[in-house]
Amino acid sequence: MSISEYVLSMARASTTSDVFNAVADVHRRKILDVLITGEKPVGAIVGDLSMSQPQVSKHLRVLSEVGLVRCRAEGRRRLYRVAPEQLRPVHDWVGKYERAMNDRLDRIDDYLQELQRQGDGSDT
Amino acid sequence: MTPNRHGSAVIEFPSELEIVITREFEAPIALVFDVLTKPEHVSKWGATPPDRMTECSIDLRVGGSYHSSFVTGDGTVFSFSGTYLEVEPPTRTVETWLFNCWPDAEAVETMELHEHEGVTTLTWKLAFSDKAGRDHVTRFDGQQDSLDEMEDILRSLLDPSRA
Numbered sequence: 699m700s701i702s703e704y705v706l707s708m709a710r711a712s713t714t715s716d717v718f719n720a721v722a723d724v725h726r727r728k729i730l731d732v733l734i735t736g737e738k739p740v741g742a743i744v745g746d747l748s749m750s751q752p753q754v755s756k757h758l759r760v761l762s763e764v765g766l767v768r769c770r771a772e773g774r775r776r777l778y779r780v781a782p783e784q785l786r787p788v789h790d791w792v793g794k795y796e797r798a799m800n801d802r803l804d805r806i807d808d809y810l811q812e813l814q815r816q817g818d819g820s821d822t
Numbered sequence: 823m824t825p826n827r828h829g830s831a832v833i834e835f836p837s838e839l840e841i842v843i844t845r846e847f848e849a850p851i852a853l854v855f856d857v858l859t860k861p862e863h864v865s866k867w868g869a870t871p872p873d874r875m876t877e878c879s880i881d882l883r884v885g886g887s888y889h890s891s892f893v894t895g896d897g898t899v900f901s902f903s904g905t906y907l908e909v910e911p912p913t914r915t916v917e918t919w920l921f922n923c924w925p926d927a928e929a930v931e932t933m934e935l936h937e938h939e940g941v942t943t944l945t946w947k948l949a950f951s952d953k954a955g956r957d958h959v960t961r962f963d964g965q966q967d968s969l970d971e972m973e974d975i976l977r978s979l980l981d982p983s984r985a
Binding site: 796797799800801802803804805806807808809810811813814 | 827828829830831833843845847848849853854857858863866867870944
């Protein structure tokens with residue numbers, strides 16, 4: 699299977715997961731970065747980022763819908779935390795890409811080793 | 823015994839406009855430079871089977887141009903071209919980078935080599951000049967069109983042969 703088919707199949711598979719859409723937005727990634735340090739109420743997220751509370755709430759809703767963020771009530775507060783296991787599809791997808799990139803560089807490596815074994819690499 | 827460095831490439835996105843890939847090779851710098859910049863060498867490793875490299879021309883001098891083309895198993899043609907801005911064998915080349923699938927994206931590619939105790943480190947950087955180019959890399963809206971583009975992006979990232 700060529701890399702193009704391989705990558706295309708990965709890309710198609712990813713349409714089944716909205717997690718990719720959720721992390722495509724830079725604001726939502728910033729919110730995840732804040733929450734990865736620990737559970738927080740909306741107000742604390744707003745305080746850490748230059749975003750309005752309605753904006754943060756809107757993004758939290760998207761993140762919650764795809765399961766990347768979980769919410770629980772503590773008294774009158776709602777606390778948000780990251781569910782990092784839901785990032786698995788993104789992690790897997792990037793991992794496949796890294797392997798494909800490595801394949802190409804490994805091929806250069808093998809070729810360099812072959813040239814050196816042949817003692818054929820001294821021309822410049 | 824040569825250590826096996828397979829799978830050791832480091833891929834970083836230092837900013838939304840840049841992609842940087844670092845990889846060490848157990849070979850002298852002059853040889854690595856030749857393998858990355860001479861068509862007779864690039865044609866040996868350039869294509870991932872069953873893709874074929876159908877064209878590889880490199881005029882390695884400031885103002886000179888390069889062009890490489892690939893045909894995939896299903897007949898799709900990918901090509902990369904550009905003009906050399908800096909050529910400093912065996913340590914560095916800087917060149918413009920054009921990809922036929924992204925006519926609106928302009929980028930500058932920098933290849934740097936550094937040798938230390940017989941190990942040569944390749945640092946390959948692709949820097950997009952503006953948002954149009956950057957958006958190819960960052961667009962990720964879940965639509966099939968952009969996913970198809972993503973495939974093109976990945977393919978282009980897999981092709982450092984103009985370095």
